[in-house]
Amino acid sequence: MTTFAEHSSSLTARGDERTLGAIPPVEYGLIRAHVFASLVTVVISALFGLLVATKFTLPEFLGGHSWLTWGRLRYNHTQGIFFGWLGNAFLASFYYAVPRLANRPVFSRKIGWFLFVIWNFAVVLPGWVLVLAGFSQPLEWAEFPLVVDAFVVLAFILMVFEFVVPFLKARLSDLYVSAWYLIGGIIFTMLAYPVGNFVPELVPGARGAAFSGLWIHDAVGLFVTPFALSIAYYVIPATTGRPIYSHFLSMVGFWVLFFTYPLNGTHHYVYSAIPMAAQKGAIVASAYLGMDVILVVTNLLLSLRGSSGTASKDVPLRFVWFGVISYLVVSLQGSIQAFMPINRVIHFTDWVIGHSHLAMIGFGSFVALGGIAHMWQHIPGTRYNERMMNWSFWLLATGLTLMITDLTIAGLVEAQVWESSAPWIDSVRAVASYWLVRTFSGLPILAGFLLFWISLVTGPRLSETTTSAASRPTAENNAAYENVPEFSPEVQPSGWLSYAHVVAFGAGVGFFALSFLVLAILPGKELADQIKRVAPAAMLPLTASEQRGRVIYGREGCAYCHTQQIRSLAADVRRFGAPTEAWETKYDYPQLWGTRRIGPDLSREFNLHPRDWQLTHLYNPRFVVRDSVMPPYPWLFSGSANQPTQEALDLLAYLQSLGRARRLSGFDQQTPAMSATTDTSVDMAMAGDPSGRATPPTVPIAMTGGISDSAPVLHPSSNPYDLQEEISHGATVFAANCASCHGTTGRSDGKASASLLPKPANLTAARFSDERLSSVLWNGITGSAMPPWRQLPTEDLRALVAYIQSLYVAGAQPTTQAAANPEVGKALFTAACASCHGGAGAGNGPVAGTLTPAPTNFHLKQPTEERAWEVLENGVPGTAMPPWKSQLGEFERRALVAYVRSLYGTPQEGPKQ
Amino acid sequence: MINLIMIAISAIVLALLLLWLLWPEFRVWIEAPKYFMLRQVHRFNHADQRSRPDANPGNPE
Numbered sequence: 016m017t018t019f020a021e022h023s024s025s026l027t028a029r030g031d032e033r034t035l036g037a038i039p040p041v042e043y044g045l046i047r048a049h050v051f052a053s054l055v056t057v058v059i060s061a062l063f064g065l066l067v068a069t070k071f072t073l074p075e076f077l078g079g080h081s082w083l084t085w086g087r088l089r090y091n092h093t094q095g096i097f098f099g100w101l102g103n104a105f106l107a108s109f110y111y112a113v114p115r116l117a118n119r120p121v122f123s124r125k126i127g128w129f130l131f132v133i134w135n136f137a138v139v140l141p142g143w144v145l146v147l148a149g150f151s152q153p154l155e156w157a158e159f160p161l162v163v164d165a166f167v168v169l170a171f172i173l174m175v176f177e178f179v180v181p182f183l184k185a186r187l188s189d190l191y192v193s194a195w196y197l198i199g200g201i202i203f204t205m206l207a208y209p210v211g212n213f214v215p216e217l218v219p220g221a222r223g224a225a226f227s228g229l230w231i232h233d234a235v236g237l238f239v240t241p242f243a244l245s246i247a248y249y250v251i252p253a254t255t256g257r258p259i260y261s262h263f264l265s266m267v268g269f270w271v272l273f274f275t276y277p278l279n280g281t282h283h284y285v286y287s288a289i290p291m292a293a294q295k296g297a298i299v300a301s302a303y304l305g306m307d308v309i310l311v312v313t314n315l316l317l318s319l320r321g322s323s324g325t326a327s328k329d330v331p332l333r334f335v336w337f338g339v340i341s342y343l344v345v346s347l348q349g350s351i352q353a354f355m356p357i358n359r360v361i362h363f364t365d366w367v368i369g370h371s372h373l374a375m376i377g378f379g380s381f382v383a384l385g386g387i388a389h390m391w392q393h394i395p396g397t398r399y400n401e402r403m404m405n406w407s408f409w410l411l412a413t414g415l416t417l418m419i420t421d422l423t424i425a426g427l428v429e430a431q432v433w434e435s436s437a438p439w440i441d442s443v444r445a446v447a448s449y450w451l452v453r454t455f456s457g458l459p460i461l462a463g464f465l466l467f468w469i470s471l472v473t474g475p476r477l478s479e480t481t482t483s484a485a486s487r488p489t490a491e492n493n494a495a496y497e498n499v500p501e502f503s504p505e506v507q508p509s510g511w512l513s514y515a516h517v518v519a520f521g522a523g524v525g526f527f528a529l530s531f532l533v534l535a536i537l538p539g540k541e542l543a544d545q546i547k548r549v550a551p552a553a554m555l556p557l558t559a560s561e562q563r564g565r566v567i568y569g570r571e572g573c574a575y576c577h578t579q580q581i582r583s584l585a586a587d588v589r590r591f592g593a594p595t596e597a598w599e600t601k602y603d604y605p606q607l608w609g610t611r612r613i614g615p616d617l618s619r620e621f622n623l624h625p626r627d628w629q630l631t632h633l634y635n636p637r638f639v640v641r642d643s644v645m646p647p648y649p650w651l652f653s654g655s656a657n658q659p660t661q662e663a664l665d666l667l668a669y670l671q672s673l674g675r676a677r678r679l680s681g682f683d684q685q686t687p688a689m690s691a692t693t694d695t696s697v698d699m700a701m702a703g704d705p706s707g708r709a710t711p712p713t714v715p716i717a718m719t720g721g722i723s724d725s726a727p728v729l730h731p732s733s734n735p736y737d738l739q740e741e742i743s744h745g746a747t748v749f750a751a752n753c754a755s756c757h758g759t760t761g762r763s764d765g766k767a768s769a770s771l772l773p774k775p776a777n778l779t780a781a782r783f784s785d786e787r788l789s790s791v792l793w794n795g796i797t798g799s800a801m802p803p804w805r806q807l808p809t810e811d812l813r814a815l816v817a818y819i820q821s822l823y824v825a826g827a828q829p830t831t832q833a834a835a836n837p838e839v840g841k842a843l844f845t846a847a848c849a850s851c852h853g854g855a856g857a858g859n860g861p862v863a864g865t866l867t868p869a870p871t872n873f874h875l876k877q878p879t880e881e882r883a884w885e886v887l888e889n890g891v892p893g894t895a896m897p898p899w900k901s902q903l904g905e906f907e908r909r910a911l912v913a914y915v916r917s918l919y920g921t922p923q924e925g926p927k928q
Numbered sequence: 929m930i931n932l933i934m935i936a937i938s939a940i941v942l943a944l945l946l947l948w949l950l951w952p953e954f955r956v957w958i959e960a961p962k963y964f965m966l967r968q969v970h971r972f973n974h975a976d977q978r979s980r981p982d983a984n985p986g987n988p989e
Contacts, residue, residue: 035968038975115968191965253969258962263948266958267941274937278930296930303934395976522940526933533929 039114043394045127049107050387052135054468056099057380059143061461063092068457071450071613074637074644082147085646086572090146090158096375097156097234098167099139104383105242106134109178109197111390112249116194119181130173137166153569154227155610156234157212164212171205192265193245199273200241203527207233207277210531220600221288222539224580224608228289228297229280229535231610236276239379243342244269244311246386247335251318254332254389255325260317268311273523275304277530281538282353283610285362286582288597293538298353305350312343330404331392334385337412341377345370359584360434363612365446366426369419376415376460384411384467391471403470407463414459421456425449434586438752438806439615444642542597550598551680557602557672564669567662569607571648577617578609579673592619592674599677614645619674627893628800629667631656631770638767639800641755656770726793728786729809731817738817745818748811756800761822771800773868773893779824780882782919787875788816798867798894824879840914843907848915851895856915857923866895877919883912 069076070085077083113121121127142159145151150160157164179198182190190198211230215223252259259265278300281293316339319326326332348370351357361367384407391399425446432442557565568574581587583594595618600606624632628639634656636643651663659667677683732738750759756771758764761778768774792812795803804812845854851870853859858872871878878886887908890898899908947954 035971038972041972115972116965118968191961193965249965252962252966256966258966261959262962263944263955263958265962267944271937271941274933274940278933292930296933299930299934303937393973393976526937529933533933537929 035118039118039120041114042110042121042124042127045124045131046107046110046390046394047397048131049103049110050391050471052131052139053100053103053107053383053387054464054471056095056103056135056139057464058461058468060092060095060100061457061464063088063095065454065457065461067092068450068454070646071644072447072454074646075635078647079649081149081648081650084571084648086570086575087147087149087151089572089575090151091143093156094142094146094158095139096380097238098134098142098159101239101242101375101379101383102134102139104387105200105246106130106174107390108242108246108249108383108386109174111386111394112193112197112245113178113181116191116197116249117181117185119184122177122180126173126177130170130177133166133170133173138163138170149570151570152212152216152605153572153574153607154212154215154605155231157215157227157230161213161216164208167212168205168209171201171208174201175205191248192259192262192269193248195266195269196241196245196248199269199523200237200245202524203237203241203273203277204233206524206527207237210535214535215605217604218539220603220606221595221597221608222542223603223606224284224287224600225281225289225293225535225538225542226531227606227608228283229277229531231283232280233277235374235379236272236279239375240272240276240342243338243379243382246382247315247339250331250335250382250385250389251315254329255319255322257318257322260314260320264310264314268307268314270523271307272304272311274526275300275307277527278534279304279349279353280530281534282358284580284608285353285355285358286584286587286594287580287608288542288595288600290538290541293534296533298355301350301353305347308343308346308350312339315339330399330401330408331385331388333408334381334388336385337408338378338380338382338385341373341381345373345378348373359582359586360430361426362582363578363610364426364429364433365422365449366430367611369422369426372415372422373419376411377419381411387471388467391474397471398474400470400473400475403466403473407466407470409463410459410466411463414456414463418453418456418460421449421452425453433590433612436589436806437808438804439590440640440642440752443613443644444751447642447644450644546598546601549596550601551676551682554598554601554676554680558668560665560668561672562669563662564665564667564672565607567651567666568669569605571646573617574607574609575611576609576613576645577615578612579603579616579618580608581616581618587616591616593677593683596677599674614643617670617673619677620670621672621674621678624802625798625800626667626671627656627771628767629670630659630663631767631800633659633663633666634770635766637755638765638770639755641751656767726790726805727809729789729792729813729816730785731813731820741814741817742821744811745814745816745821748807748815749818752804752807753815761819767800771893773799773891775800777882778819778822780879782823782877782879783820784875784920785816785820787872788819790875792816796868798869837910837914837917839907840910840912840917843903843911844914847899847903848911855923856918868894870895872923873915873918874921874923875919877916880912880916883915884908887911 066077066083067085067089070078070088074085078085081087110121110127113119138159142163145160145163146158151158152160152164159167179201182194182198207230210226211233214226217223218226248259248265279297281289281297282301285294285298287294319336322332326336352361352367352370388399388404391397428445428449429442432445579600580595581591581593588594595608599618600608630652631638632640632643632645633648634652635647635649636645637647638656648663648666651666652659731741749757749761753761754765756763756765756767756775757778758768758775762780763775763777765775789812791801792807792815793803793805795801804815807815844852844856848856849860850862851858851860851866852873853863853870856873858870860870863870886896887903888898888900890896899911903911948958
């Protein structure tokens with residue numbers, strides 16, 4: 016770009032050692048302290064991550080104690096990487112770079128040590144402990160509780176004094192791009208952090224989510240990216256001994272990054288209730304950012320031109336090079352992910368988790384590692400062990416590549432299942448093997464970090480006055496340094512140019528403020544107006560118990576696997592119900608929309624599962640869903656699912672309140688014009704999909720249960736050979752989906768049986784017609800834990816019918832051998848049973864409509880004599896069926912048994928049950 | 929609104945490009961820091977190689 020000749024003709028010479036003065040002191044003690052803290056915390060954070068990953072495969076591993084549950088470890092994993100690892104690594108780099116770039120020492124050593132203590136002993140350590148103890152904030156990248164956030168803000172204020180003031184003392188026209196990134200990162204993170212952490216506590220639901228989205232992106236864009244790029248822009252020329260390709264391009268890249276990064280935030284909520292103008296703005300800004308990253312990376316790679324030999328030999332430079340390539344890939348990936356056709360497919364999947372790891376490890380961590388290694392070679396008395404450093408690089412690179420590839424594919428697999436009508440648990444099963452690989456990929460990453468640490472402490476011991484060969488500038492580099500003029504080529508800026516940096520910085524702050532205005536404040540105002548316009552007049556706030564449950568929901572990290580935002584997409588609506596609207600979230604402080612789905616969305620949980628199912632599921636999810644990877648929460652119970660503590664009941668109350676406002680308000684029965692989501696721009700995805708509806712159901716048909724006349728009757732094959740095949744297949748489907756409740760042999764002795772009321776049916780104790788089984792499988796049984804299974808393929812449902820019918824143990828003997836009189840039985844039935852079961856025993860008596868579960872239709876279900884006798888003696892707990900032992904004698908009961916059994920297969924009248 | 933912002937950013941970038949193309953003094957001025965940075969790296973490296981670890985204790989306070 017610009018040549019030395021150009022400089023020489025127009026420069027005012029200034030800046031050899033006499034002009035620049037003495038070398039300013041460098042706080043090497045603080046560098047060592049922060050490097051040590053960063054390596055301790057990265058190993059702990061990686062261990063948290065490894066545990067989190069392991070729990071996907073072994074969900075009950077260390078699951079008995081609240082401090083080691085998935086959600087809390089997950090919070091600490093990301094916050095540890097953010098504050099503990101990257102925060103300390105960046106701080107170390109500041110102490111190294113600021114004296115060099117500003118030609119001034121940092122502001123104060125005392126403030127430096129105070130900052131070190133604040134950062135590690137008022138932020139990282141107490142943050143971890145508080146999260147494990149259950150005090151946290153369920154917001155992405157903002158999980159540490161508010162009391163810790165206050166210290167983070169204090170730390171950033173101290174950073175301004177420590178690292179920004181030296182640059183203000185220096186002449187601004189000397190500022191190298193690394194300094195700009197350093198200053199920009201500190202100032203803008205200091206401004207963005209409170210907005211992302213405190214505002215969602217004050218602004219509810221969708222409006223708060225707009226602010227959260229900004230911080231989610233700013234955490235990467237204003238903290239990780241600037242500081243990592245600051246290191247990259249330093250290490251590359253410092254290692255090669257040649258200036259970067261173009262400082263002009265680096266400054267264009269810097270400002271466009273700071274202008275556009277904050278505008279990206281809402282791309283985390285595409286297809287949500289946030290106004291479409293903000294969503295589109297974020298998408299456009301994302302594309303713009305992608306172009307900027309190409310510019311930045313091109314400039315950095317051109318700065319390495321002709322240095323391939325150095326890059327292959329110098330491990331710190333290799334770390335940085337890997338980080339720069341990762342930066343390009345992850346940024347382009349991010350831009351593409353924001354585009355609606357891509358976003359609708361991959362959002363909430365493991366693809367995004369892979370993307371996050373590529374950003375935080377591939378880019379941020381690799382550059383930070385390169386920076387630390389580079390510093391270590393230049394700090395007096397410290398050198399790394401080159402062999403181990405090499406191993407560290409390759410372990411990290413291999414582990415990360417495996418992890419990203421694995422998670423990316425897993426995301427595509429999840430997306431494919433979610434787009435289909437398959438049950439949700441199928442997506443969990445489909446990626447189980449990928450989660451296992453991901454866990455193993457974490458091992459080399461953890462080993463890589465450990466080896467990096469070891470390499471720093473096992474480097475060659477240097478005498479105080481010598482330098483190792485590894486750290487000595489190579490001949491090539493020395494030659495390159497010698498090409499730099501003896502004076503510092505610098506222009507004395509004149510006129511307005513001398514204020515250019517100030518103007519640029521003012522513009523940066525202005526754009527930053529503008530991002531909040533455009534993506535949070537204005538959309539928030541629009542949402543507030545919309546809420547006033549469309550929200551039902553009577554919207555119940557949460558009760559005290561539900562409020563407490565909400566806190567537990569946040570504390571345990573439920574929002575990190577279950578979203579509470581149904582997007583305006585046909586696939587979402589089919590599976591979960593009507594898209595979430597802003598007014599539904601007006602009491603959500605802070606919002607719990609979530610950014611990831613491992614379990615299903617819970618926005619419409621109201622009336623979806625009965626109380627006993629919910630409690631059993633919370634106590635141990637695998638009791639009711641065999642292949643669930645949800646963590647168990649035994650500390651919410653006193654020893655069994657039947658003994659919930661108040662905390663479990665509070666959480667249950669909260670779960671059962673989700674979607675209640677919408678259901679009870681009759682919102683969906685109002686005119687479509689009342690619905691905010693009928694805005695065609697918001698609903699554009701559904702508009703193009705034939706299955707999309709202008710006023711979609713509040714709760715999806717596939718999950719509600721209830722009787723449907725349209726349930727198909729599935730007849731097993733009449734061919735014995737085919738029937739055997741169906742039974743065999745049915746056994747497999749049964750084991751995967753039904754055995755948790757009904758037991759492996761269908762005798763109602765599954766793990767969940769003890770805590771479900773009514774108990775799951777003993778499938779060996781009754782003969783079921785094709786029609787009855789088809790109806791139950793299609794609709795579930797309202798008032799019981801039996802869900803509808805119509806998402807299963809028809810061949811699976813038919814196979815289940817065949818298998819369940821094969822379980823019937825014919826010939827079970829009644830407890831009495833006395834002969835029964837059918838006429839007596841009929842008379843007794845009419846007198847005692849017909850009000851519920853109907854005169855003809857079709858389950859359609861006058862009061863049947865008020866009972867859940869519905870009374871048995873004996874034309875479609877024939878209990879064994881033993882079972883019928885047991886029911887008459889003891890009733891059916893959890894249903895309206897009472898025991899008749901005290902009212903009816905043995906003879907009468909026997910007559911009733913014979914009568915109800917005789918009805919099976921006979922023609923019935925009235926509505927089918 | 930967002931369109932205006934993106935147009936504004938594009939205009940700023942375009943203006944900077946024009947400045948760079950048409951004004952040599954700007955070109956020299958904007959590139960200067962990369963040489964200053966390199967000199968500083970060189971100075972500090974030599975100082976570090978000359979110094980004992982304890983001879984550079986940091987900011988005396």
